[in-house]
Structures are given as structure tokens and as C-alpha cells.
Amino acid sequence: xxxxxxxxxxxxxxxxxxxxxxxxxxxxxxxxxxxxxxxxxxxxxxxxxxxxxxxxxxxxxxxxxxxxxxxxxxxxxxxxxxxxxxxxxxxxxxxxxxxxxxxxxxxxxxxxxxxxxxxxxxxxxxxxxxxxxxxxxxxxxxxxxxxxxxxxxxxxxxxxxxxxxxxxxxxxxxxxxxxxxxxxxxxxxxxxxxxxxxxxxxxxxxxxxxxxxxxxxxxxxxxxxxxxxxxxxxxxxxxxxxxxxxxxxxxxxxxxxxxxxxxxxxxxxxxxxxxx
Amino acid sequence: xxxxxxxxxxxxxxxxxxxxxxxxxxxxxxxxxxxxxxxxxxxxxxxxxxxxxxxxxxxxxxxxxxxxxxxxxxxxxxxxxxxxxxxxxxxxxxxxxxxxxxxxxxxxxxxxxxxxxxxxxxxxxxxxxxxxxxxxxxxxxxxxxxxxxxxxxxxxxxxxxxxxxxxxxxxxxxxxxxxxxxxxxxxxxxxxxxxxxxxxxxxxxxxxxxxxxxxxxxxxxxxxx
Amino acid sequence: xxxxxxxxxxxxxxxxxxxxxxxxxxxxxxxxxxxxxxxxxxxxxxxxxxxxxxxxxxxxxxxxxxxxxxxxxxxxxxxxxxxxxxxxxxxxxxxxxxxxxxxxxxxxxxxxxxxxxxxxxxxxxxxxxxxxxxxxxxxxxxxxxxxxxxxxxxxxxxxxxxxxxxxxxxxxxxxxxxxxxxxxxxxxxxxxxxxxxxxxxxxxxxxxxxxxxxxxxxxxxxxxxxxxxx
Numbered sequence: 269x270x271x272x273x274x275x276x277x278x279x280x281x282x283x284x285x286x287x288x289x290x291x292x293x294x295x296x297x298x299x300x301x302x303x304x305x306x307x308x309x310x311x312x313x314x315x316x317x318x319x320x321x322x323x324x325x326x327x328x329x330x331x332x333x334x335x336x337x338x339x340x341x342x343x344x345x346x347x348x349x350x351x352x353x354x355x356x357x358x359x360x361x362x363x364x365x366x367x368x369x370x371x372x373x374x375x376x377x378x379x380x381x382x383x384x385x386x387x388x389x390x391x392x393x394x395x396x397x398x399x400x401x402x403x404x405x406x407x408x409x410x411x412x413x414x415x416x417x418x419x420x421x422x423x424x425x426x427x428x429x430x431x432x433x434x435x436x437x438x439x440x441x442x443x444x445x446x447x448x449x450x451x452x453x454x455x456x457x458x459x460x461x462x463x464x465x466x467x468x469x470x471x472x473x474x475x476x477x478x479x480x481x482x483x484x485x486x487x488x489x490x491x492x493x494x495x496x497x498x499x500x501x502x503x504x505x506x507x508x509x510x511x512x513x514x515x516x517x518x519x520x521x522x523x524x525x526x527x528x529x530x531x532x533x534x535x536x537x538x539x540x541x542x543x544x
Numbered sequence: 545x546x547x548x549x550x551x552x553x554x555x556x557x558x559x560x561x562x563x564x565x566x567x568x569x570x571x572x573x574x575x576x577x578x579x580x581x582x583x584x585x586x587x588x589x590x591x592x593x594x595x596x597x598x599x600x601x602x603x604x605x606x607x608x609x610x611x612x613x614x615x616x617x618x619x620x621x622x623x624x625x626x627x628x629x630x631x632x633x634x635x636x637x638x639x640x641x642x643x644x645x646x647x648x649x650x651x652x653x654x655x656x657x658x659x660x661x662x663x664x665x666x667x668x669x670x671x672x673x674x675x676x677x678x679x680x681x682x683x684x685x686x687x688x689x690x691x692x693x694x695x696x697x698x699x700x701x702x703x704x705x706x707x708x709x710x711x712x713x714x715x716x717x718x719x720x721x722x723x724x725x726x727x728x729x730x731x732x733x734x735x736x737x738x739x740x741x742x743x744x745x746x747x748x749x750x751x752x753x754x755x756x757x758x759x760x761x762x763x764x765x766x767x768x769x
Numbered sequence: 770x771x772x773x774x775x776x777x778x779x780x781x782x783x784x785x786x787x788x789x790x791x792x793x794x795x796x797x798x799x800x801x802x803x804x805x806x807x808x809x810x811x812x813x814x815x816x817x818x819x820x821x822x823x824x825x826x827x828x829x830x831x832x833x834x835x836x837x838x839x840x841x842x843x844x845x846x847x848x849x850x851x852x853x854x855x856x857x858x859x860x861x862x863x864x865x866x867x868x869x870x871x872x873x874x875x876x877x878x879x880x881x882x883x884x885x886x887x888x889x890x891x892x893x894x895x896x897x898x899x900x901x902x903x904x905x906x907x908x909x910x911x912x913x914x915x916x917x918x919x920x921x922x923x924x925x926x927x928x929x930x931x932x933x934x935x936x937x938x939x940x941x942x943x944x945x946x947x948x949x950x951x952x953x954x955x956x957x958x959x960x961x962x963x964x965x966x967x968x969x970x971x972x973x974x975x976x977x978x979x980x981x982x983x984x985x986x987x988x989x990x991x992x993x994x995x996x997x998x999x
Contacts, residue, residue: 302961309958309962311962313783313958338948339948340945340948342727342731343731343844343845345734346731346734346736346844346845349734350845365732369734426718429728429731430728430731430732448638448718449718449728450718451716452961454961455618458618458621458622458964458966459621462621462622462627463627463632463636464621464636464638482964602978603974603978605935606935606977606978606981606982607939607974607977607978607981608939608940608942608943608953608977609939610942610943610953611942611953611956611970611973611974611977612974614966614970615966615967615970615971615974618960618966618967618970619966619967619970619971620967621966622964622965622966622967623967705832705833709833709834709835709836710835711835712835712836712837712838713837715837723835723837723838726838726841727837727841730841730845734845736841736842736845736846737842737846740838740841740842740846743838744830744834744838744842747833747834747835747838748829748830748833748834751829751833752833
């Protein structure tokens, strides 16, 4: 029992102290794998999606080897700071608040957000413009926000936690609502479909993707949102002191955009050109 | 160490503690009734009732609370039939789903605590009651139950603390309890240590209070056996 | 039932590996817990008040704060702390510690607090005469502990350690934050992909029950073996 205990102790100690030292040339890119069509997993568990393909393309331009790592959304930025990976490509919009903690490359694609409800909901057929941009503002925008505030008053609206969508709903622009936050977009979809949520807010494509795959009658309502709390497009998240990597990514994005790669991959996954 | 953050987050966390306490108290009260019921069922001579009660206790103590809460919240929410019944009014709300899961869970542990307390009552006491001509029913309600409750205090005090920690799982089904708000603050400020100290401190304080209340009750209701 | 099939279309094989992972993490965490207990139990039993305080701090805090918070703290703060310590030794490159170690360590810290209490209680219930006899017979301090006290302590501790094992096993369901694919996380993935949470979470419950059942059988055998001679 004596030597047995000693060996266990030393094995554990070495495992814990030495850990797994990583000294390599590869760039590790973190993604959620649960936000189609940006990133998701196929039936065998492999990471796929717009950003996965774009990542391979950018790495080719940077002439570096890449590894794509899966990470839960709510731990994404801490994991980057902790050096679990070197870059985030997870449909993460560039916002001022996030820029306090990390740097972003230039945007490579944009998504518009939209409210979604189940078919037959009382919120269908809202009288709002097709899309509003919160950064541009204006009377049209204000009118639309007023309509939304009235329609959503006291209703239960669901979002994924730590997202720009949550920020928008908390900003007060749509008044007082019953906000519910979930760990993943999947959970939001589940509760929307089961009727626990009167409405949900996320990227428009996330809902259309869910409607398609699940066959549930989810419909988009209200205007599409962009700007303001919704940030300025989606970019690559990078540690603030990693200036070399940031430059490399920006160069690669430029090249990919010029060669039409981003448009091509975006059209393939979104059905339209979502590139920036 | 960001002391400003700690001071700023304290009121928000304290607010959320109210929800934690609500969850805890309702779950414990319902769980106590469930526990008492199943403890009695377990002592029943009928083998089917006995095994059924044992099965309930085995399942709820042998599976993680997280699985139980997910089954009740996400699993039941999936059943189309349920959504059309009046039960949906209750199951729709994450608060009630959490209460149901917590109550069933603590009910299982409580039933075990009470059962073993019943079984360790000295037979002499019951015999004394019988020889005094007291009916079985009154022996049960006026002698056995009070003694069992007193015997269970230490173990039940432990269960209260375990349940208090269990309420933190309500944060996995959208409820903004103390842990939920702590997680939210951590994910927006990226300062886990500071938030942990404040939130953890609140939990520790509650543990301290519960522990001392139980100790007080133990002293007050102790008797020599 | 086809959902559980092994192979490409079914989730059977993923869940099988996830179960193995749960077992692996639980066992590793248990041993890490023993490691912590071996440090903190003596502290709690020490005559020095300050050492007592350290030991009590560990068990009180870890057992009084929800596991989710401990795991969250460890995951978000842990790696940073380790790297901070490493940088003090001049090692400035990044250290990657894989999810298995992180998860097992987080659960291990929690498991250790409970184990510490169990060992402390066990040692305190060994008849004082045993300690005295060991000393009087001239055993070295080392042998006193390993040859006389430890075997008795283990026998007394096994029933309560089985409780700690149950707690540890169930706590592994909470480490999905580290991305480790154990039973809970795999069920979560399968439930999301097939949009059938009821089936997969109920199946996860069944898996945990099976693990509990077989662990108890094994522990009962251990109890019998260690009670030999009593």
C-alpha cells in the first residue's frame, strides 16, 4: 500500500505540475460549434460551418497550420485570455465592451438580428420597417423601437447569454420585458418552440436555420437590427498583446476578401453574401 | 484585486440571494412532506409499497440533481401532450420546474434520514406507550414523529446545507439566483476571483447561519435517552 | 432505440465513451481528493491552532459553497493562477493543461474536502489505546501510522468514503464548463442535435444509476475485505 500510494502520488504530481506544454507554430482557433450556420457540428461531431471553412482559408493565406478548438460560448473570451487558443472565430460581433478585454480583426461578415416567434403568435405582423440600424438612428428607428416596446411589454423574450442580443434587450430600448437567458442558442430554440418564450432574439440566420432543420414553424417578426448594441460586424477575436497575429489575420482577411473567398463561403453557408 | 467591483456587485448579488432563499425554503417545505410520506411508506409492511418507496429514493439519490432538473425542465417541455394540459401553466415556468426537481430530490434524502430515525427509536418507548393503553395512531403522531424529528436534526441540518448548494443549479435553467447572477457578472467583467469571493461569502454566511440555527434547535430539543 | 445504436448514426458509442470518461474523471478526482485529504486531515488534527485554521478553512469553504461556483472559479481562474505561479519561476510561455486534468482537479478539490472530514472522523474514532500501544512498542513514527493507524482508519472510513464516491460521481455532471465530454455533456450534445432531450437525459439518468449500482456492489466487497479480523 505504501509504494502503491507513492507511485500514484508521483504520477499525479507530474501530471499536474508538468501538464501539457505547448510550444508550436500552429494557430489554435476557438469556436462554439453550436451556432449554425456560422459554426456547428455534423452528425459525427466534426466542426463545420461558415467560420470553420473561412478559418482554413485564412490560414492558407497566412501560411500557417491551424487547429480548430471547441469552446462553450460563455467561456469564450476567458479561454482566449487563458491561452486555451489564439483566436476566436465564433460569430462574435465587434463591440466596444468586448474590445475592453480583447482586440478584434476587421470584420469579415455581418449578421442582422431579428425577433422570432412561433406561427400564430400575437406578435406577428408588426408594423415596422424592414430593417433598422441603431447606429444611424433617426425618426424611423425611434418609431420602430416604440412599436416594439409596446408589442413586447411584459412579454417573455429569450436570448443566449453574453450576446449582443442580450445587451440590446437590456439597454432599455424596448422597455421592460421579461428577459430569459440561456447557455446556448439551442436551448433558446427549444423553449421558443415549446411556448415558454413569447419571442426570442438572435441572428436572423440562426432562426431560419432552426426552422429548416427542425421543421418547426418559427417566423421572423419585426425589423432586422444592425448597428448600435449589435456591434459592427463579426471579426476574429485576438488577445490584446498578440499584435503580430492581429496583423497577420487582417492581411489574410484582406486577401480573402479581394479574391472573393469570403463572399463565396458566405453564400455557400448563408444562402446570401453575408461578407463585409 | 478589484475591490470596486466587489463592492458594486454586492447589492446585485444580495438581491439574487432572495431568489435563492425562496427556492430553498419552498423546496425544503415541500420536500419535507414528501420525505415524511415516503419514510412512512418505506416502513410499511406491504412489499410493493416498500419497494416503490425504496425505488423512488434510490433513483433520486443515485442520479445527479442536474440530470433531474434537465429532465423536468427540458424533457417535459418537449412533450406536446403536456403542453395542452393545465399542468403546462406550472411546467412552463422555470421557477416551478426547479422547485419540483429540488423538492423531489430533497424528499428522497429526507425520507432516508427520517426512516433511519424511525428505525432507531428504542422499542421500549413504543412498548411503554402501548402498555399505557395509548392507541397506535397516537403513539405514531405524538411519540414517534417528534422523536424522529429530534433524532434527525443533525443529518437534516446537513441536508438543508446541501439543498442550499443545490439551488445553484437553478441557474442552468435561466433562473437568476445568486449563482446565476455571479456567473453573469463573471462573464461580463472577466474577474472570477473577486466575484467568487463575494458570492461565495454570501453562501458561506448562509451556511453559518443554518448551521448555528440547527445547533440551537438541537440543544433546545435534546433530551436524555 | 436506434438512437442508441453504435456507429455513425447512433449515439450509443459516444455515450459509451462518455461513460468511460465519467468513470475516469471520478476515479482521478477521488485520488486527487485523497491527496488533498492527506495534507488537510493532519492539519485539522494538529495541536497548533493556526494549522487547524487552515484545515478548517479548506473544508468549510469548499463544502459550504456550491460546486458550480468552485468549478467556475477553477476553470476561469485556475489556469491563470498556475501560469502566474509558473511565471514566478521564469517560465513565461503558455502552459496548456488539458481538460481532463482541469476537470478532475476541480472535482478533486471538492472531493478532497469531504474525504478530509471522513478521514478526520475515522482517525478520531480509533481507540486512543492503539496510538499509545504503537508508541510504546517502539514503532517509528512512520510505521506507527502506516502499519497500525492507517489500516484501522481505512476500515472505519470505507462506509463514509462510499458516500464521498457517490458525491464525486454525481459532481462530474457539473464540469461541462471545461468542455470535457462525460455523460452529461454528451447527453446535452445528443439532445441538442436530435432535439430529443427527454430521451437522452432519461438515458443519462439510467447510466448514472447503473454506475451507482455497480459501484455499491464493488464497495460492499471492499468493506467485507477490510473488515476481516473484526
